[in-house]
Amino acid sequence: MGISKLKLPKVCEHCGKAFEAKSVITRFCSDACILAASRKRKKQALEEEHKQHILQESAATIATIQTRPYISIPEAVVLFGISRNTIHRLIKAGKIPALNLGERLTRISRTHIEAMFTTVAVPEKKPQGQQPIKLQYDPSECYTINEVSEKYEVSPSTISSIIRRNSIPKRQVGKFVYVPKEQIDKILAKK
Numbered sequence: 001m002g003i004s005k006l007k008l009p010k011v012c013e014h015c016g017k018a019f020e021a022k023s024v025i026t027r028f029c030s031d032a033c034i035l036a037a038s039r040k041r042k043k044q045a046l047e048e049e050h051k052q053h054i055l056q057e058s059a060a061t062i063a064t065i066q067t068r069p070y071i072s073i074p075e076a077v078v079l080f081g082i083s084r085n086t087i088h089r090l091i092k093a094g095k096i097p098a099l100n101l102g103e104r105l106t107r108i109s110r111t112h113i114e115a116m117f118t119t120v121a122v123p124e125k126k127p128q129g130q131q132p133i134k135l136q137y138d139p140s141e142c143y144t145i146n147e148v149s150e151k152y153e154v155s156p157s158t159i160s161s162i163i164r165r166n167s168i169p170k171r172q173v174g175k176f177v178y179v180p181k182e183q184i185d186k187i188l189a190k191k
């Protein structure tokens with residue numbers, strides 16, 4: 001009896017059965033379980049690889065869509081996470097320019113949808129003892145440059161320099177530039 005009669009109680013990592021292992025590194029109860037576990041591992045590796053492949057492909061698709069000024073409706077659904085119905089409604093309301101290149105070949109302006117879903121973002125500042133700075137403005141809370149010009153009788157170029165000097169947030173939608181009413185009023189009402 002040269003071999004040590006080691007008896008290590010273990011639980012098979014594949015079938016979960018209790019067994020006596022011959023060595024500390026034994027993980028499975030039988031050859032059948034060793035084989036089955038190895039098959040399972042290979043299958044999981046393949047599935048993981050497949051998943052990665054799909055992820056890479058969809059990232060590549062999105063990157064391509066993002067470079068085009070006009071995109072299809074299914075592409076807009078993917079890119080902006082909005083429903084087809086919403087898109088059709090926006091087209092009907094004239095909010096998104098659309099080209100109809102034939103049946104099921106509607107192309108819509110990517111930049112317009114982008115502008116629509118991006119609200120005016122204000123760079124964060126830390127005022128002391130003042131009320132917190134508002135971070136987003138609704139279009140109804142904004143003036144266009146023309147409106148500011150008419151209300152305060154200042155030229156658009158003066159307004160531009162006021163916007164720049166005071167770091168007033170602005171947002172361009174189509175040919176119009178929008179600026180928050182409350183910030184403009186605060187500065188121009190004093191003059």
Ligand SMILES: [Zn+2]
Pocket residue numbers: 012013014015016017028029030033
């Ligand atoms: Zn087993």
